[in-house]
Amino acid sequence: MYSLDEVPENGAVAITAHGAGEEIYKEIKRRNLRLIDTTCSIVRRAQETAATMVKDGFFVLLYGEKDHPEVKGILSWTRGKGEATMSSNAAVPSEAKKLAVISQTTKKRELFAEFAQQITGQYASKLEEIRIVDTTCPETGRRYQAARELAHQVEALFVVGSHSSANTRKLAETCRETKIPTYHIDSAYEVNGEWLTGVSRVGVTAGASTPDY
CATH class of the missing domain: 3.40.1010.20 (4-hydroxy-3-methylbut-2-enyl diphosphate reductase, catalytic domain)
Known part of the structure; x- marks a missing residue:
């Protein structure tokens, strides 16, 4: 099933290794559905990192494919204060003062490092702080x-x-x-x-x- 609307009352919902967005968990809890959560532990760490960074006042730039299920899930935990991109020319909102750079877990570490370095060079003089968190697997x-x-x-x-x-x-x-x-x-x-x-x-x-x- 791809929609919680299809799950009957007292039914069960399985979340794949790619993980899911915060709103999915809230809806499962609201409807008191049985949860089978198989989210990869590395993906879970990326989700938690995104949520923590936003809580600490950072805008999150996620190196990854925006249409990928994992990326959509991670972005959900930023509550609208994050963006996914594969381009180092990505625009950071003008109101952002702090930037956190993380990655889709399956991206190559060396490519993420290159991306983070380019972003840092572009925004180091414009922001109060840039934090790089390696969330690759x-x-x-x-x-x-x-x-x-x-x-x-x-x-x-x-x-x-x-x-x-x-x-x-x-x-x-x-x-x-x-x-x-x-x-x-x-x-x-x-x-x-x-x-x-x-x-x-x-x-x-x-x-x-x-x-x-």
Whole structure:
């Protein structure tokens, strides 16, 4: 279900690893629905960071894809005092005096650091304080590094995960940077036998949100 309006009285609501906005939790509590919360602990930390920064008087600039479910959820905790962007040219409201810069958890740490540095250079002389909080997921970074190392040991690489998964797409892009033939697949049924012609070593990796099965 995608709308709480569809949940019957005394029903249950499951929140995915991407998390959800503050208003969702309030509505679940108001209707006394049973909550199954599977929000990733790293995402939860990002949500809490956003809420704390706003409470302390900061405007929150979130490095991430504004239409991504995780990003929408994190932004909700800013109560309108935050913005998501992938551009270092993002405009900060003129009334803002303090700025907090955080990240979508699945973004590459080095790209977030570059973004934060550019934002700092742009606004350091205009604001009272800029606070950088690294909310990227350490496991994502390790997964990227492991995938790169694996790519150099094989002749073809399969990245398993939903085609709508942002972190899986980024993982596939990272693998393609090694110039090793890389195929993003959602299941074994998508494998084309021609991809394996003349290939003796194949690597398989998966996105962070891909089920173990």
